[in-house]
Amino acid sequence: MRSKDNVMLRTAPFATPPAAAPRDKLARLEARGTAMQQVSEPSLPITLAAGAVAVLDAAEPARKVALSRALAARWRTGGMPIGQAQPPPRPARPVRPLLLPPRDMPKRRHGGSLAGRIALLHALAHIELNAIDLAWDILARWSTAGLPPAFFADWLGVAAEEAEHFALLASRLEALGSAYGELPAHDGLWEAAQATAHDLIARLAVVPLVLEARGLDVTPEMIRRLERAGDPDSALILERIYADEIGHVAVGARWFELLCRAQLLDPEATFHDRVRRHFAGALKPPFNDDARRRAGLPAGDYRALACAP
Numbered sequence: 001m002r003s004k005d006n007v008m009l010r011t012a013p014f015a016t017p018p019a020a021a022p023r024d025k026l027a028r029l030e031a032r033g034t035a036m037q038q039v040s041e042p043s044l045p046i047t048l049a050a051g052a053v054a055v056l057d058a059a060e061p062a063r064k065v066a067l068s069r070a071l072a073a074r075w076r077t078g079g080m081p082i083g084q085a086q087p088p089p090r091p092a093r094p095v096r097p098l099l100l101p102p103r104d105m106p107k108r109r110h111g112g113s114l115a116g117r118i119a120l121l122h123a124l125a126h127i128e129l130n131a132i133d134l135a136w137d138i139l140a141r142w143s144t145a146g147l148p149p150a151f152f153a154d155w156l157g158v159a160a161e162e163a164e165h166f167a168l169l170a171s172r173l174e175a176l177g178s179a180y181g182e183l184p185a186h187d188g189l190w191e192a193a194q195a196t197a198h199d200l201i202a203r204l205a206v207v208p209l210v211l212e213a214r215g216l217d218v219t220p221e222m223i224r225r226l227e228r229a230g231d232p233d234s235a236l237i238l239e240r241i242y243a244d245e246i247g248h249v250a251v252g253a254r255w256f257e258l259l260c261r262a263q264l265l266d267p268e269a270t271f272h273d274r275v276r277r278h279f280a281g282a283l284k285p286p287f288n289d290d291a292r293r294r295a296g297l298p299a300g301d302y303r304a305l306a307c308a309p
């Protein structure tokens with residue numbers, strides 16, 4: 001599966017085995033994902049907002065992950081002011097994967113064959129790489145909006161988890177004999193960010209509350225499919241991602257509600273308005289009502305925007 005000219009990806013240390021044997025399987029997979037490049041402390045940007053721009057400007061996925069980890073670690077020690085910065089219009093991307101318009105993407109194979117599982121994990125890794133940038137874009141873009149430190153702490157937590165999701169999937173692709181970058185990927189994922197760059201309430205409505213919530217609807221079936229295909233390691237990674245993503249939707253729901261209340265806007269009516277204006281198409285049932293409820297997403301918000309099943 002490897003392309004000969006893909007030197008960066010061949011040397012990216014996503015799949016280095018852990019030095020010591022962790023106790024359980026997910027710990028082993030997480031340790032694999034953790035063994036990547038490190039960022040030295042003195043080379044880190046001084047503010048969180050400048051750090052966010054550094055992640056967005058980094059083209060290599062391993063660099064985005066390493067910076068995300070180092071910035072989250074610095075923030076947790078209390079040693080990082082928020083600062084102010086302007087994000088780039090689009091995040092930097094590696095040379096591979098080839099980015100294609102959605103209509104030109106090859107049809108995803110849904111079987112449990114090795115090629116089908118690699119195609120699924122590759123598509124998910126690409127979504128997670130975009131998710132890293134989406135979280136950092138929020139941190140940079142609204143660094144000038146006078147939001148409280150809890151807002152930045154929440155989105156930094158999301159960014160750090162997205163980096164782990166990408167690292168786990170990239171590591172798993174390598175374990176299966178492939179690598180992130182070896183298949184073409186969808187170039188439409190940044191559209192939601194561009195459509196909502198002017199309005200944080202719209203960004204929260206469309207990104208965590210529509211797109212990430214959609215992930216909650218479809219992931220349990222993907223996990224079952226991987227288990228049926230005899231691939232428990234990939235299923236375990238998706239279980240970890242699924243649990244974290246409930247938290248990401250919850251962060252989105254909490255700040256959406258808080259910002260609506262602060263501007264004396266009705267949250268349900270505002271959600272409907274922003275989604276209709278900035279998200280093309282209706283929401284697709286069936287919904288995972290249980291996971292959505294755990295994330296604090298009111299059913300009235302999304303059911304009114306659903307297309308017919």
Ligand SMILES: [Fe+2]
Pocket residue numbers: 128131161162165241245
């Ligand atoms: Fe994620």
Ligand SMILES: [Fe+2]
Pocket residue numbers: 131158162212245248
């Ligand atoms: Fe997420």
